[in-house]
Amino acid sequence: MIIQTLLAQQAPVEAIDTPAIDWAILAPLLIMSVGGILMLTFASILKTLSSSVWSIAATMISLATAITVIPLWMRVTDTENSATSTLANAVAFDGFSLFLTVVIALSVALSAMLADGYLKREGLEGPELYVLLMMSAAGGIIMAFANDLIVLFIGLEILSIAVYVLAAMHTRKLESQEAGIKYFVLGAFSSAFFLYGIAMIYGATGSTNLIDIKNFLAATVLDDDALLLAGFALMLVGLAFKVAAVPFHFWTPDVYQGAPSPVVAYMASAVKAAGFAAIIRVFVLTFEQYRTDWQPVVYVLAILSLLVGSFLAIVQTDVKRMLAYSSISHAGFILVGVQAATERGVAAVLFYLAVYSFMVIGSFGVLTVAGGTGDNAHSLDDYKGLSKRSPLLAFALMIFLFSQAGIPLTTGFFAKFGVISAAIDARSFWLAVVAMISAVVGAYLYLRVIVTMFFAEDDDSEEDGADGEATTAEPIDIPLGAGIAIAVCVLVTVVFGVWPGPIDDLAREAIPRLVAESAAVLQIGN
Amino acid sequence: MEITANWYLILSAALFSIGAIGLLIRRNPLVMFMCVELMLNAVNLSFVAFGDRLGDIAGQVSVFFVLVVAAAEVVVGLALVVAISRRRATTTADDLSVLRG
Numbered sequence A: 001m002i003i004q005t006l007l008a009q010q011a012p013v014e015a016i017d018t019p020a021i022d023w024a025i026l027a028p029l030l031i032m033s034v035g036g037i038l039m040l041t042f043a044s045i046l047k048t049l050s051s052s053v054w055s056i057a058a059t060m061i062s063l064a065t066a067i068t069v070i071p072l073w074m075r076v077t078d079t080e081n082s083a084t085s086t087l088a089n090a091v092a093f094d095g096f097s098l099f100l101t102v103v104i105a106l107s108v109a110l111s112a113m114l115a116d117g118y119l120k121r122e123g124l125e126g127p128e129l130y131v132l133l134m135m136s137a138a139g140g141i142i143m144a145f146a147n148d149l150i151v152l153f154i155g156l157e158i159l160s161i162a163v164y165v166l167a168a169m170h171t172r173k174l175e176s177q178e179a180g181i182k183y184f185v186l187g188a189f190s191s192a193f194f195l196y197g198i199a200m201i202y203g204a205t206g207s208t209n210l211i212d213i214k215n216f217l218a219a220t221v222l223d224d225d226a227l228l229l230a231g232f233a234l235m236l237v238g239l240a241f242k243v244a245a246v247p248f249h250f251w252t253p254d255v256y257q258g259a260p261s262p263v264v265a266y267m268a269s270a271v272k273a274a275g276f277a278a279i280i281r282v283f284v285l286t287f288e289q290y291r292t293d294w295q296p297v298v299y300v301l302a303i304l305s306l307l308v309g310s311f312l313a314i315v316q317t318d319v320k321r322m323l324a325y326s327s328i329s330h331a332g333f334i335l336v337g338v339q340a341a342t343e344r345g346v347a348a349v350l351f352y353l354a355v356y357s358f359m360v361i362g363s364f365g366v367l368t369v370a371g372g373t374g375d376n377a378h379s380l381d382d383y384k385g386l387s388k389r390s391p392l393l394a395f396a397l398m399i400f401l402f403s404q405a406g407i408p409l410t411t412g413f414f415a416k417f418g419v420i421s422a423a424i425d426a427r428s429f430w431l432a433v434v435a436m437i438s439a440v441v442g443a444y445l446y447l448r449v450i451v452t453m454f455f456a457e458d459d460d461s462e463e464d465g466a467d468g469e470a471t472t473a474e475p476i477d478i479p480l481g482a483g484i485a486i487a488v489c490v491l492v493t494v495v496f497g498v499w500p501g502p503i504d505d506l507a508r509e510a511i512p513r514l515v516a517e518s519a520a521v522l523q524i525g526n
Numbered sequence B: 001m002e003i004t005a006n007w008y009l010i011l012s013a014a015l016f017s018i019g020a021i022g023l024l025i026r027r028n029p030l031v032m033f034m035c036v037e038l039m040l041n042a043v044n045l046s047f048v049a050f051g052d053r054l055g056d057i058a059g060q061v062s063v064f065f066v067l068v069v070a071a072a073e074v075v076v077g078l079a080l081v082v083a084i085s086r087r088r089a090t091t092t093a094d095d096l097s098v099l100r101g
Helices: A002-009 A023-045 A051-078 A095-122 A128-145 A149-167 A174-205 A210-219 A226-242 A251-258 A261-286 A288-314 A319-340 A343-370 A391-405 A411-425 A429-454 A461-465 A480-498 A501-509 A519-525 B005-025 B029-054 B058-087
Strands: A084-086 A091-093
Touching (some): A051 A095, A095 A128, A095 A261, A095 A343, A128 A261, A149 A261, A149 B058, A174 A210, A174 A226, A174 A251, A210 A261, A210 A288, A226 A288, A261 A288, A343 A391, A391 A429, A411 A429
Antiparallel strands (some): A084 A091
């Protein structure tokens, strides 16, 4: 009654002018996020279901997300100018965003398969992990599509907040909780820097929309660009943190070591991919004109990441920590491609991100299975004689480590080749030299693990025998989901290592663009 | 003396620095969360000040998004602290040292 009287008193208001929405473009994002929400709802009703059901469902939803991209990809590569934007230019629609959406969705699918066996072994409760994975991936997809700095920030936070919880997911393990809180504190710290950067850029250019910012910068000569440059610096700090570039890498070893291994697989692949999506769209694309200002900074970040990542990895005795440092050096390699700031560099980065996802998920997949109950047996000694306990796991890990080292006939070789040749094209010779040195140092590290697995004698089962599961003779059971995920990763790494053409072609077609939505598109949207 | 937008920007930079330094030197997780909040709200002040200077509503709109994000972040952070303090009596950042290398 009251409401009706109030409504009657109200003067007729004009309809609010809402932006046109092209729902098809948002389909991958909607499938991922709505899928996650639905799973959470069903999980609270159907408590008796086996946790494998949720793993399969999460895998299916992620694959559905990836499949939805196919018609969109056809549409965007159909003609030269089909890239566009929607939702008042806040969401970009181009090959770049679609490519990374697939990378993120596949990472979720593979991590979900790994998580099934892990949860059962650790005796952890059901579907929250999958829900959080999918929520986080939805944030990553928002970042890949973001055409507006505020949208980018929201995506980054959705991605990160879910991952903070995921890192602390193993509720009975102190290391996991410590990893979660460390990641949270440093993550929130870096998000604040990122946000301050957005505020500065907004102050300097008068908009948070990337298209408007680019148009503004093209049309205007700033008398005083201090505000803009401060914005660059602060945003780069925030993003460098997310992709674990030196000197913003301090969280990486601790978090990778403490967090559950399937979660680390996701963090190393999808979170990195989303972070680089933001770096490329904001810096390479929007601030193209100011590249002489940001390129040197990325150059230094790349060199530091390459050197610190590969040299500090050598002195580690914990394999998870070692792979954490190696992921820092991989971030350095990807930054080498970003620094080139050319179309070729971007294609090399996309290729790198796609194939690196499979190698790193595979590596952490093997670690998930080999870690034993408690996910603790990760010191180099625990990997002695892995080839005897589980020849298949040792073989798979060998392939992944060869690929990470960049040995020919694996995808890692072409990935490294791509970024280094992009750097040489852009005449950054010293950077290319440092990248190659880092690759050599890295090769030593990976070979060390491989030698330990295959040739080191497992000195005594007494020391390992304390935990009961790491004895020499006992073969390791590989859960079905993890087995499939590792097999897929091996296949991708080997097949596309011999024949990189298809991924390379896709990466070259996935050009990032900033195109405002046209009147024609608005018509279709309405 | 007229108080212009720049005053607010300087205040916001000062608050942001206090938050950042506080986060680095304080050891109590709760105080560290408060410092994060201080940093985010300093940025909010910047957004409003810039929006005022530019005569643009987007700066104020951004603040709403940031507030929501900040709230979500603290919810997760406090949950993590509770989870950790259930397992041990005191929780300062220096106690979190299982992971090192």
